[in-house]
Amino acid sequence: MLEGAEASRLIKAVTEQAYNAVLITDGALSSGGPSIVYCNPAFCRMTGYERSELLGRSPRLLQGPDTDPAVIDSLRQALRQGRFWEGSTVNYRQDGEPYFVNWSISPIVDDCGQVSHFVSIQQDITSRVRAETERDMLIQALNQAHDPVLVTDRDARIVFANAAFEELTGYRTEEVIGQTPALLSSGEQGPDFYRTMWQTLNSKRPFQARFINRRKDGSRYYVEQSIAPVLNKGGSLTHFISTSWQVDELVEREKALVDMATRDKLTGLLTRRAGDDALLRAHQEHLGKDTPLSVIICDIDHFKQVNDRHGHLSGDRVIREVAGLIERQLRAGDPAIRWGGEEFLIMVQASSGVALGLAERLRSAVEHFHDPKVGQVTLSLGVAEILPGESIEQLLGRADGALYRAKRSGRNCTISAAGN
Known part of the structure; x- marks a missing residue:
């Protein structure tokens, strides 16, 4: 001592x-x-x-x-x-x-x-006070920013969210601090999307993409989002800062333009060009995964007489009504295409047996429909399932042949193509 x-x-x-x-x-x-x-x-x-x-x-x-x-x-x-x-x-x-x-x-x-x-x-404590003042000024500026800003640590845990983020997502800052931005995921962008994002960010490069996110209330929204890695003086990764801007209106306009290009104005079904693209994709999947693929080609019976007797307005109405009846009978993922004037094509990713059952339901639904001016309307249908090594053109040719035979057989009937 x-x-x-x-x-x-x-x-x-x-x-x-x-x-x-x-x-x-x-x-x-x-x-x-x-x-x-x-x-x-x-x-x-x-x-x-x-x-x-x-x-x-x-x-x-x-x-x-x-x-x-x-x-x-x-x-x-x-x-x-x-x-x-x-x-x-x-x-x-x-x-x-x-x-x-x-x-x-x-x-x-x-x-x-x-x-x-x-x-x-x-x-x-001058340096500390000045740093805190600068930080507070930055936070104030970020909170006054119109666009959402999110900052996470290097483990993707949220450390800051501005007022615009709260307004857009419905989450209060205190609810998200310590969470990861994964709580915003809508589930509509797969693992490959996020894998690419993290590969880019972990290589210390910024990442920008359109995100489909979900608010606290469950509603979906779209943002163009830019995420930048933040490095310290030694070049080590410390944080990520994300800025985003909402693009819901832009997405809706883009969808409207796509619909204009791919949807038939009268019926709302796929156009012939969009249908060709859908058939090509389905054929590629069939070749790659050996999945079944069938088509139904159908035609409104005696349609020329409808136009000649009742006028083109009535003809358009009948086409629109038949298209609606067809669409209501379809399974999810089986697109309907307006193939010609009064002709429709349905792509069925299933065997000819399933396609025949669907064709009969379509025929029956249209048969029971009565237009107030034209009266009863019926369909003739041809069904074909793709054969090994067969092209789309060959498949469509066999389905078209089956449709021709249905018309020769009295119309208002379904016929399967030879070879199925």
Whole structure:
């Protein structure tokens, strides 16, 4: 245990060599006191004063225009009450430059129980305050931004979300902090999409794409999103920052343009060109996965007479009604195509047996339909299933031949192509 002179020398060495500024004043609170009786080199470096310029003077010489009066009042009250105090404000160096200081003051009591001195430990926190101020300004700017901004750590845990993000997604910031952006996933973009995203980001390159996301209430929305990796001075990945802008209206316009190009204006079914593309894709899948593929070609019976007797408006109405009846009978994933004027093609990704059953349901549904002006309407249908090594053209030729035989057989009937 250190005692006497040895302890004194150690205490002096500690205060003289301390990284933090140390200031000791006497305990006099009157006549402008207390006065400085000791300051260490760190205090001199912080304030720009020589020790000789500080001893015997009041610490008030460090105060200036931006020193917070409320902080000083709180300090003085603590000194008068002889209790510990801690706070921060702006002080001024000898050259007039302001700095932010955080300090704690402890009263030193003598053997009689009276406060004889005050010891203050001080830190220059200017860099920290400026960093916090810049951060707060950045947060304020990001919160005022019109577009959503999201920041995650390198493990993709959300650390910041701005007000626009809250407005778009319906999630409050406190609900998403610590979560990953996966909570926004709609499930409509597969693993390959996100694998590509992470491969790009982990290679420290930005990633931009259209995301299909889901709000807190379950509704879907589209955003063009740009995600940038944030690197520290050493080049290590620390965060990701994402900015996005909602493109729901753009997507709707794009869909409308696609529909104009791929959907028949009268019936809403696929156009012949779009149907050709769908058949090509189905044929490629058939070749790649050996999946079954059948087609139904059907034609409204005696349609020329409908136009000749009742006019083209009635003819258009009948085509539209028959198209609606066909579409309501179809399975999901089996597209209907307006193949010609009054001719339709249905692509069925199943065997000819399934396709024949569907064709008969179509025939029956149309047979039981009566147009108020034209009367009964019927269909003739030809069905064909693709054969090994057969092209789309050959498949369609056999289905068309079956349709021709159905018409020759009295119409209002379904015939399967030879070879099925």
